[in-house]
Amino acid sequence: MDVPLAHLDRPFDYLVPQELAGAAQPGVRVKVRFAGQLVDGWLLQRVDRSEHPRLAYLEKLVSPVPVLAPEVARLARAVADRYAGSLADVLRLAVPPRHARVEKELSATPAQPADGGPEPGLAAPPAHGGPEPGPAAPPADGDPDRGTPPEAGGWRDYPAGPALLRALADGKAPRAVWSALPGEDWAARYATAVAATVAGGRGALVVVADGRDLDRLDAALTATLGAGRHVCLSAALGPARRYRAFLTARRHDAPVVIGTRAAMFAPVARLGLVAVWDDGDDLHAEPRAPYPHAREVLLTRAQLDGAAALVGGYARTAEAQLLVETGWAREVVADRAVLRARTPAVTPAGDDPQLARDPGAATARLPSLAWTAAREALRAELPVLVQVPRRGYLPSVACADCRTPARCPHCAGPLALPSAGGAPLCRWCGRVAAAYACPECGGRRLRASVTGARRTAEELGRAFPGVPVRTSGREEVLTDVPAGAALVIATPGAEPVAVGGYGAVLLLDTWALLTRADLRAGEEALRRWCAAAALARPASAGGRVVVVADGALAPVQALLRWDPAWFAARELAERRELGFPPAVRMASVTGPAAAVADLLAQARLPDGAELLGPVPADGERERMLVRVPRARAAALAEALHSAAGVRSARKAADPVRLQVDPLALF
Structure with missing residues (x-):
């Protein structure tokens, strides 16, 4: 329910009235009477008898369409158990809200299910009350779902690439962690892997982080498979279009589903491959309970369905490295000779040789090395990409006299300047502080603490007069830019692709990424740098990357050698030593102090569990961390979920938030 x-959080038995016997199939939405109220529910299974002597009847069918596939219901249960959540919460993520008009439109069109028969509720409702047919065997040769195995193409740059494609085409289930080369057309490589899977008579599911990546993958699959062979599923489509795309996938009208994290539970017939691109992007983490991560959902799905798995990116997360080190997956990497030929020249602006040439580089935002690289690229009529970690104009300001951070006099939030002539504006409450005076010294002049993308564009526009300046960020995200001299100022994740590649990539304000109070600060910095540096031309074609940071830092070293696998192994080793995920399983318990203590008192934590905290969270809430070895992860999730059940049965007033392996621990 x-x-x-x-x-x-358990199934309940109900009787099926005779008039609903034909349409009440597993997977349909229903209404049932519970505790005197009419509540929504899912019909999971039809059986002949129940061990309970007295049962109520189903009240009604919301729809005869079996939107919940059996394999998705099994996956949802596994995800709920892994994240100490409830099945109902996972099903809200797995199946989009119903749209009656879309159902009516599609019900008139025959479906194409995996077994070749009519799909219950979508074409003609079955006359019997038996269970929904399961997935059929792969089609024989000549079936339209099969295709010609694709050529290896760009996968030949990786020694294990052709073998991966052969295994997919042969119906096997390889598991791979792929480190993409700089300048790699990752969407085309994924399309080739999907085509190999389809050629083997199976379906594929690919999840990307955002709409820009989805558009690239959509175009690549259309070019590789042809139109109408895949479905795009994203929450950004809107209710009607999203539900239409979901029902198209549920009807098995196409063998491939791609999308953002909204697609991680999408139904796919004869699933043969699950893939995720850039699994370190925080957009893959679901912000709603039970807070699953798309990578973990897809890996769980591969395990349950016996499907292949592909985790790719320019950088590598510690979680992906754990898959390699435990033998669950094999790494797909290029030879060093190929890597050297494809990599731009990467230079740090903060190491000793550069400081000897340019003593001001330690404090300059744009040291001479970066300025020279940009000037040479512009002279060669090549575009220059400048990555700035913060958007806006001056997102953080301070008193120009005593350097005290400027705070809003109403809510104590940080003040920012939206433009050169604008008045200070609070980033929390939105109030304008036109008459701001520093509470420490009384000064009224403000200086920049953090420089945003718009101010950077203004500064560089003055430094290189006559050169077009484009910005890509929250207000407007550019997909690509034409060839020719231009300055492109972008925030991380919004870097457009340049035709022919960038002549220079400048990574500014690196301290903003490296000094964050976050377990993943170094990993996230390297991921963002690699994503930007991968857009540069190779060094042989004049491509340069300048990172304004000390070359002795581990993330900078990994960028210089383009060796994200080394950095991921280093990160994982440090987390093993310190006892942090993914080397261990950790759960966060957040809420009022009394409620957190009550839940932990009810939980029968497994042997070896460690309690860390409490620490302040937000407002009057506090956070406790529970750490256990990975072998006891299931026991920890079960204990926390059972304790939450005890509190909900007692109707405890204060809510407690449970998160297993949250991205942010501090």
Whole structure:
């Protein structure tokens, strides 16, 4: 039942009225009477008898369309158990809200299910009350779902690439962690892997972080498979279009589904491959309970369905490195000779030789090395990419006299300047502080603490007069830029692709990424740098990358050698030593102090569990961390979920938030 109470997280038996016997199939939405109220529910299974002597009847069918596939229901249960959540919460993520008009439109069109018969509720409702047919065997030769195995193409740059494609085409289930080369057309490589899977008579599911990546993958798959062979599923489509895309996938009208994290539970017939691109992007983490991560959902799906798995990116996360080191997956990397031929020349602006030539480089935002690289690229009529970690004009300001951070007099939030002539504006409450005076010294002049993308564009426009300046960020994200001299100022994740590649890539304000109070600060910095540096031309074609940071830092060293695998192994080793995920399983328990203590008192934590904290969270809430070895991860999740069930049964007033392996621990 679709109720948010942990103690009701189990199936309930109901009788099916005779008039609903034909349409009440597993996977349909229903209404049932529970505790005197009419609640939504899912029909999971039809059986002949129940061990309970007295049962109520189903009240009604919301729709005869079996939107919940059996394999997705099994996956949702596994995800709920892994994240100490409830099945109802996961099903809200797995199946989009119903759109009656879309159902009516599609019900008139025959479906193409995996077994070749009519799809219950979508073409003609079955006359019997038996269970929904399961996935059929792969089609025989000549079936339209099969295709010609694709050529290895760009996968030949990786020694294990052709073998990966052969295994997919042969119906096997390889598991790979792929480190993409700089300048790699990752969407084309994924399209080739998907085509090999389809050629083997199976379906594929690919999840990307955002709409820009989805558009690239959509175009690549259309070019490789042809139109109408895949479905795009994203929450950004809107209710009607998203539900239409979901039902198209559920009807098995196309063998491939791609999308953002909204697609991680999408139904796919004869699933043969699950893939995720750039798994370190925080957009892959679901912000709603039970907070699953797309990578973990897809890997769980590969395990349950016996499907192949592909985790790719320019950088590598510690979680992906753990898959390699435990033998669960094999790495797909290029030879060093190929890597050297494809990599731009990367130079740090903060190491000793550069400081000897340019003593001001230690404090300059744009040291002479970066300025020279940009000037040479512009002279060669090549575009220059400048990555700035913060958007806006001056997102953080301070008193120009005593350097005290400027705070809003109403809510104490940080003040920012939206433009050169604008008045200070609070980033929390939005109030204008036109008459701001420093509470420490009374000064009224402000200076920049952090420089945003718009101010950077203004500064560089003055430094290189006559050169077009384009910005790509929150207000407007550019997809690509034409060849020719231009300055492109972008925030991380919004870097457009340049035709022919960038002549220079400048990575500014690196301290903003490296000094964050976050377990993943170094990993995230390297991921963002690699994503920008991968857009540069190779060194042989004049491509240069300048990172304004000390070359002795580990993330900078990994960028200089383009060796994200080394850095991921280093990160994983440090987390093993310190006892942090993914080397261990850790759960965060957040809420009022009394509620957190009550839940932990109810939980029968497994042997070896460690309690860390409490630490302040936000407002009057606090956070406790529970750490266990990975072998006891299931026991920890079960204990926390059971304790939450005890509290919900007692109708405890204060809510407690449970997160297993949260991205942010501090």
